[in-house]
Amino acid sequence: MSRLNEPEFASPGSERRRLSPRGLAEGLATALIVAGVIMLMQPFSLTLYTYSFAVTLAGTVLFVVGSKFPA
Amino acid sequence: MSPPIIDRAAASTPPALARHIRGLSDRAIAWIFIAPTIVLLLAINIFPLIWTIRLSFTNFRANRTNAPVRDVGIDNYVSILTDPEVWQPMQATAHFVIWTILIQTVLGFSLAWAIDRKFRGHGFWTTVILVPMMLSPAVVGNFWRFLFQPQIGLFNYGISAVTGVPPSSFEMLGSVALAPWAIVIVDTWMWTPYVILICLAGLRSIPDYIYEAAEVDRASPWRQFWTITLPMALPFIMLAVLFRGIENFKMFDMVNLLTSGGPGSTTEVASITLKREAFEKWRTGYSSAFAIILFVTVFGLANIYVKALNRVKSR
Numbered sequence: 001m002s003r004l005n006e007p008e009f010a011s012p013g014s015e016r017r018r019l020s021p022r023g024l025a026e027g028l029a030t031a032l033i034v035a036g037v038i039m040l041m042q043p044f045s046l047t048l049y050t051y052s053f054a055v056t057l058a059g060t061v062l063f064v065v066g067s068k069f070p071a
Numbered sequence: 072m073s074p075p076i077i078d079r080a081a082a083s084t085p086p087a088l089a090r091h092i093r094g095l096s097d098r099a100i101a102w103i104f105i106a107p108t109i110v111l112l113l114a115i116n117i118f119p120l121i122w123t124i125r126l127s128f129t130n131f132r133a134n135r136t137n138a139p140v141r142d143v144g145i146d147n148y149v150s151i152l153t154d155p156e157v158w159q160p161m162q163a164t165a166h167f168v169i170w171t172i173l174i175q176t177v178l179g180f181s182l183a184w185a186i187d188r189k190f191r192g193h194g195f196w197t198t199v200i201l202v203p204m205m206l207s208p209a210v211v212g213n214f215w216r217f218l219f220q221p222q223i224g225l226f227n228y229g230i231s232a233v234t235g236v237p238p239s240s241f242e243m244l245g246s247v248a249l250a251p252w253a254i255v256i257v258d259t260w261m262w263t264p265y266v267i268l269i270c271l272a273g274l275r276s277i278p279d280y281i282y283e284a285a286e287v288d289r290a291s292p293w294r295q296f297w298t299i300t301l302p303m304a305l306p307f308i309m310l311a312v313l314f315r316g317i318e319n320f321k322m323f324d325m326v327n328l329l330t331s332g333g334p335g336s337t338t339e340v341a342s343i344t345l346k347r348e349a350f351e352k353w354r355t356g357y358s359s360a361f362a363i364i365l366f367v368t369v370f371g372l373a374n375i376y377v378k379a380l381n382r383v384k385s386r
Contacts, residue, residue: 015332026378029374030375033371033372033374033375034375036368037368037370037371037372039096040161040368041162041164041165041168042160042162042165043230044152046155047157049152049158050152050153051152052152053109053148053152053364053367053368055380056367056368057367058372059371060367060370060371063374063375064374067255
């Protein structure tokens with residue numbers, strides 16, 4: 001078996017970055033906020049428009065709470 | 072030699088006050104200094120916000136203050152979020168936001184890239200380009216109304232000179248098809264310099280040695296642009312996009328001066344609808360709910376903006 005597959009020979013870029021709880025919460029919150037804004041302004045579905053505020057609010061609350069999580 | 076100023080100030084303080092101050096801790100003195108700011112902030116920011124949230128759950132009307140106020144729960148929110156007539160202004164806002172951001176970003180980045188290379192009169196032209204950003208939106212709105220006049224407006228004559236169409240044959244602010252583009256043009260004219268400034272900061276933060284290394288590796292200018300310039304300036308571009316997005320989402324003054332939402336409701340952006348509901352129909356509770364919806368959206372975007380700003384700062 002090739003030694004290149006062993007961890008000590010793996011390149012630094014190949015290591016998967018672990019997301020912290022704060023990073024995870026902020027990433028999810030950002031996605032929710034962006035989705036909520038798109039839902040609010042899109043011209044295609046009134047149903048999406050109806051639920052846009054709930055999605056944006058959830059994202060904003062998650063962002064505010066998530067930013068207090070450990071980094 | 073006269074005593075230092077601090078000793079003279081201490082000597083001139085009345086003994087009773089001096090005794091009182093000497094008894095305070097550093098923390099207490101700090102609180103005394105910041106208390107006026109906190110009180111002001113609470114009075115003009117936090118209290119109105121809490122009051123607006125409270126009103127958004129009622130049927131309160133500001134022109135009938137003696138009428139009984141009834142709690143309506145989330146009815147105001149439900150009626151805003153299910154009303155196609157409120158949905159339409161959101162789409163007008165989207166048209167305005169998307170096109171202004173797209174044009175301003177492309178134009179702003181291109182101009183910043185051009186300005187970044189030194190040329191004769193570089194400082195002078197940079198200052199000239201930045202002038203529109205320094206003007207008041209009220210001034211800009213008023214003089215663009217004159218520029219868009221079909222009979223005497225320079226804009227129409229300019230278009231006429233380029234296309235051959237008679238200047239009085241089209242009306243930028245009175246036409247359903249052209250009015251949304253008129254406000255996009257004015258906003259682009261005014262705020263592209265801001266995008267230029269941010270992009271310029273991004274471009275100037277790229278170290279020269281990266282380009283020198285690319286030259287050694289015989290990378291073409293095109294490849295240098297795609298692999299060095301654009302990726303390294305991208306956080307700054309994102310910053311400009313987010314900031315302009317937030318500002319244009321709540322755009323009121325310029326649109327109000329140029330078209331007041333017309334013709335019909337073609338350019339009625341969300342803030343114009345809010346003003347109409349609050350101060351023409353006097354549905355204060357309903358408009359408070361609408362204001363909270365816009366606030367939460369802007370607040371959410373502002374959070375992302377601050378996060379992006381911190382990322383740029385940490386570079």
